[in-house]
Amino acid sequence: MASSTAQKPFPQPAEGSTLSFWRTKLDPLDDHQTTSFPTETDVLIIGGGYVGASAAYHILAENKQETPPRVTLVEARGLCSGATGRNGGHLRPDIYSATALFNERHGLEAAAEVVRFEVSHLKVIEDLVRKENIDCELTFTRSYDMYLDEDQLNKAKTFYDFLVNEGFDSMGDVTYMTQSDTQKEAHVRDAKGGFSFPTAHLWPYKLVTQLVRIAISHGLNLQTHTLVSEVAETPTADGLWPVTTDRGVIHARKIIFATNAYTSALAPQYAKAIVPCKGVCTQIFAAPGAPHQNLPGTYAIRLGTGAYIYQITRKDGSLIVGGASHTFKNDLEEWHNNPDDSKLIDVAVNFLKGYMQRTFLGWEDSGAEAKHIWSGVMGYSADSLPHVGSVPGKPGQFIAAGFNGHGMPVAFLSGKAVADMAQYSISFEDTGLPRLFETSEARLEPIYDDTK
Numbered sequence: 001m002a003s004s005t006a007q008k009p010f011p012q013p014a015e016g017s018t019l020s021f022w023r024t025k026l027d028p029l030d031d032h033q034t035t036s037f038p039t040e041t042d043v044l045i046i047g048g049g050y051v052g053a054s055a056a057y058h059i060l061a062e063n064k065q066e067t068p069p070r071v072t073l074v075e076a077r078g079l080c081s082g083a084t085g086r087n088g089g090h091l092r093p094d095i096y097s098a099t100a101l102f103n104e105r106h107g108l109e110a111a112a113e114v115v116r117f118e119v120s121h122l123k124v125i126e127d128l129v130r131k132e133n134i135d136c137e138l139t140f141t142r143s144y145d146m147y148l149d150e151d152q153l154n155k156a157k158t159f160y161d162f163l164v165n166e167g168f169d170s171m172g173d174v175t176y177m178t179q180s181d182t183q184k185e186a187h188v189r190d191a192k193g194g195f196s197f198p199t200a201h202l203w204p205y206k207l208v209t210q211l212v213r214i215a216i217s218h219g220l221n222l223q224t225h226t227l228v229s230e231v232a233e234t235p236t237a238d239g240l241w242p243v244t245t246d247r248g249v250i251h252a253r254k255i256i257f258a259t260n261a262y263t264s265a266l267a268p269q270y271a272k273a274i275v276p277c278k279g280v281c282t283q284i285f286a287a288p289g290a291p292h293q294n295l296p297g298t299y300a301i302r303l304g305t306g307a308y309i310y311q312i313t314r315k316d317g318s319l320i321v322g323g324a325s326h327t328f329k330n331d332l333e334e335w336h337n338n339p340d341d342s343k344l345i346d347v348a349v350n351f352l353k354g355y356m357q358r359t360f361l362g363w364e365d366s367g368a369e370a371k372h373i374w375s376g377v378m379g380y381s382a383d384s385l386p387h388v389g390s391v392p393g394k395p396g397q398f399i400a401a402g403f404n405g406h407g408m409p410v411a412f413l414s415g416k417a418v419a420d421m422a423q424y425s426i427s428f429e430d431t432g433l434p435r436l437f438e439t440s441e442a443r444l445e446p447i448y449d450d451t452k
């Protein structure tokens with residue numbers, strides 16, 4: 001992996017990653033290899049995170065064909081050890097925030113498709129968890145989007161009013177909160193106001209490992225600790241793609257890149273479109289017996305333009321808190337085009353010390369401090385939209401990657417979409433995905449660079 005592969009293409013998953021809270025109790029599948037390394041497969045899924053698990057689940061457990069295809073999932077490290085195993089656990093549809101950007105660039109109709117798609121994940125994951133009896137602590141609550149900066153709040157309120165006036169269908173349960181509401185209801189000391197809306201949170205590692213377990217029971221061949229180093233430029237005469245790994249070569253009829261931040265090591269044409277960017281996350285507890293206010297939901301605390309903290313409250317009373325990228329934004333080497341999740345970002349970690357005491361009323365004497373601190377690598381996309389669909393010019397290759405710091409309400413159905421495209425040869429249009437998500441030749445040479 002990264003430290004031992006000087007000859008191999010950048011960026012690859014690093015060795016010795018920091019330990020996230022979610023991965024403190026490993027599933028037996030974490031280092032599972034179903035068989036010795038296979039030499040041929042119908043579908044090869046590269047990447048064992050949320051997308052890879054969703055694709056494997058949809059191809060095998062939801063299979064509508066008489067004979068299911070042979071599906072192999074390869075993962076460089078332990079199962080779900082990438083962004084999904086080290087994120088904030090927040091399943092939070094973005095209703096009016098990114099919409100402003102997509103509205104400006106692509107118009108309201110296209111932006112609305114993205115919002116509807118994100119909101120639909122709440123019900124889809126609820127139904128999935130119920131149907132498959134998945135224990136991942138899925139919790140429904142409200143998200144408090146709190147603005148500490150008056151100008152930023154005013155801009156958000158203007159756009160909120162615009163969406164309400166336009167009759168934007170997802171605004172039904174978005175509530176505007178005044179400064180006194182934010183203090184009384186959300187207990188945020190310095191917020192000037194904000195919004196609240198329905199959201200969920202969960203234990204992402206548990207969701208992924210259980211989805212993969214179901215897929216294995218339907219025939220999935222899981223090969224963890226298998227690093228893919230190369231996908232051949234062209235297929236063989238039989239239409240199979242030779243894929244080189246550190247455990248041998250496998251020939252695949254179809255390939256699904258579920259490689260997110262690391263995509264460009266294997267598909268270098270995505271180097272400008274999807275960039276590995278690092279972030280940090282923590283699990284914080286109040287000191288035993290110390291006074292602290294119960295918090296009613298999850299949070300996004302906006303300290304000012306580009307300065308943002310996200311947070312969920314778990315049922316064990318701990319908080320998963322991350323973000324603070326404004327503290328290291330100017331030090332590009334620290335985070336941009338950096339796939340190394342074996343190191344923390346000290347300046348962000350230091351900023352998060354005392355964060356609960358500074359931010360919330362009733363937490364001043366809580367003695368709150370982090371028990372676990374980790375880093376993770378996101379696939380930032382240059383135009384802030386994921387790349388989903390057929391890889392341009394590569395028949396039989398599909399991609400669902402580039403989910404930024406925001407994959408939980410986006411990537412599950414994106415994984416289903418590429419599974420359906422690979423299995424049933426349906427077109428992107430028939431997947432039901434927002435039109436803006438479709439990967440294309442044009443998007444490989446992006447006109448925006450939202451990664452910085």
Ligand SMILES: Cc1cc2nc3c(=O)[nH]c(=O)nc-3n(C[C@H](O)[C@H](O)[C@H](O)COP(=O)(O)OP(=O)(O)OC[C@H]3O[C@@H](n4cnc5c(N)ncnc54)[C@H](O)[C@@H]3O)c2cc1C
Nearest residue numbers: 047049050051076082083084087088090228376403407408
């Ligand atoms: C610190 C942090 C906090 C976040 N918080 C949130 C949040 O609260 N809410 C939210 O919605 N989103 C959040 N995100 C983003 C979210 O986690 C991701 O968008 C989502 O998990 C992406 O899933 P994925 O399957 O595409 O990628 P990943 O989970 O990264 O999976 C990709 C997998 O591919 C494997 N891989 C890559 N290259 C190779 C190779 N060459 N050979 C073999 N295997 C390979 C990797 O090892 C990795 O396991 C956060 C991300 C981070 C890092």
